[in-house]
Amino acid sequence: MGEILDLAERAWQGSYDKHWHPSGAREEIAPGLFFLNTFANVSVACTAAGLVLVDTGSHIGRSQTFEAVRHCDRGPVFPTVYTHGHVDHAFGLPPFLAEAREKNWQRMRIIGHKNVGPRFDRYRATSGYNAAINTRQFGVPVPWPTEFDYPNITYDESFRLDAGGSPFELHHARGETDDHTWIFWPERKVLFTGDQFIWVTPNAGNPQKVQRYAADWAQSLRRMSECGAEVLVPGHGLPIFGGRRVRQALDETAHWLEHLLRETLERMNAGLPLDLILHEVKPPAELADRPYLQPVYDEPEFVVRNIWRLYGGWYDGTPSHLKPAPEAQLGREVASLAGGVRALVARARELAALGDLKLASHLADWAVAAAPDDRDSHAARAEIYAARTQGERALMTRGVFNAAARDSSQKSSRT
Numbered sequence: 001m002g003e004i005l006d007l008a009e010r011a012w013q014g015s016y017d018k019h020w021h022p023s024g025a026r027e028e029i030a031p032g033l034f035f036l037n038t039f040a041n042v043s044v045a046c047t048a049a050g051l052v053l054v055d056t057g058s059h060i061g062r063s064q065t066f067e068a069v070r071h072c073d074r075g076p077v078f079p080t081v082y083t084h085g086h087v088d089h090a091f092g093l094p095p096f097l098a099e100a101r102e103k104n105w106q107r108m109r110i111i112g113h114k115n116v117g118p119r120f121d122r123y124r125a126t127s128g129y130n131a132a133i134n135t136r137q138f139g140v141p142v143p144w145p146t147e148f149d150y151p152n153i154t155y156d157e158s159f160r161l162d163a164g165g166s167p168f169e170l171h172h173a174r175g176e177t178d179d180h181t182w183i184f185w186p187e188r189k190v191l192f193t194g195d196q197f198i199w200v201t202p203n204a205g206n207p208q209k210v211q212r213y214a215a216d217w218a219q220s221l222r223r224m225s226e227c228g229a230e231v232l233v234p235g236h237g238l239p240i241f242g243g244r245r246v247r248q249a250l251d252e253t254a255h256w257l258e259h260l261l262r263e264t265l266e267r268m269n270a271g272l273p274l275d276l277i278l279h280e281v282k283p284p285a286e287l288a289d290r291p292y293l294q295p296v297y298d299e300p301e302f303v304v305r306n307i308w309r310l311y312g313g314w315y316d317g318t319p320s321h322l323k324p325a326p327e328a329q330l331g332r333e334v335a336s337l338a339g340g341v342r343a344l345v346a347r348a349r350e351l352a353a354l355g356d357l358k359l360a361s362h363l364a365d366w367a368v369a370a371a372p373d374d375r376d377s378h379a380a381r382a383e384i385y386a387a388r389t390q391g392e393r394a395l396m397t398r399g400v401f402n403a404a405a406r407d408s409s410q411k412s413s414r415t
């Protein structure tokens with residue numbers, strides 16, 4: 001058994017959880033299909049027309065990706081297909097383009113959904129924001145790319161790529177993004193899902209990023225499940241082998257999304273405010289043990305918020321939130337009611353000691369809003385958010401809390 005096959009078996013059995021710390025392994029997982037287990041996966045299909053690249057990795061690791069692909073095959077790239085325009089998937093092309101120019105190969109075809117280009121335009125317009133939030137989400141500085149290799153072939157609903165008589169079927173679906181492409185290669189019965197499947201609960205709620213589309217996402221998973229794939233190549237993490245397993249993973253992920261969607265919409269239609277819905281809707285308990293449905297990246301609660309935002313706008317049903325008082329004013333008022341900032345901070349620490357970190361966080365935020373230069377308020381806030389970071393599983397949640405802890409920690413030690 002090869003390394004990838006071995007790891008994939010362990011992943012399915014639930015004894016491997018390093019999907020976000022990839023092995024770097026490279027293996028031919030089906031005849032003529034090389035799989036590179038990088039942070040965002042890259043696949044190389046060898047066809048009679050040349051190589052078909054599915055995704056290209058990130059701008060940061062592009063020279064390693066290039067070397068790894070060239071270790072599999074040194075021939076010209078026939079086309080590249082972007083599963084979507086995220087920075088970890090669509091920013092590895094420059095070394096391939098330079099090589100093609102050097103060797104006088106014909107201009108590379110870069111295929112993506114028609115919304116990939118507008119995404120790149122948006123990335124240019126929001127580069128400062130994206131660098132900041134990705135640094136907060138991942139906890140390490142993430143440089144934002146400045147070069148963009150736009151698709152030169154775009155499509156809307158579906159596209160058939162005839163690779164020397166062995167077609168690849170490209171299908172658009174909204175889900176994690178509005179520019180996703182999932183691909184089925186019938187000759188090898190291989191399905192490339194992009195980030196519609198990534199070995200964790202769907203990233204359908206990301207608090208710091210643009211709208212996600214839970215209903216379209218679930219529908220696309222159902223369609224993928226019906227295409228007859230024997231191998232599933234995800235956007236991140238290891239492949240799944242065997243038609244029964246592929247269908248199970250796709251159908252159960254669809255069910256997980258459909259459940260949150262149904263439960264949220266029922267309550268919206270009954271006129272409930274977001275606050276109540278957020279605290280009532282839970283993911284399906286019967287899927288809680290699935291190794292591919294652990295909420296360690298995004299969270300169900302955030303998915304509920306995104307469903308609300310998609311169908312209902314941003315007003316949450318609490319009237320004071322429509323045109324709120326400035327946070328600093330609110331903080332000063334609460335501090336005054338409590339008997340001063342000291343009393344507010346003391347109560348925050350007391351609640352934290354009792355284990356209620358959620359309530360303690362509100363009080364700590366109000367304390368620093370009321371007294372932004374008070375070192376002890378920041379010290380308390382740093383302790384509380386550090387404790388919250390420890391208690392959370394989801395990377396997105398940990399990133400936000402940890403950034404708050406770091407910020408207040410710096411302010412508490414400022415002289």
Ligand SMILES: [Zn+2]
Pocket residue numbers: 040086088089195235236
């Ligand atoms: Zn990704």
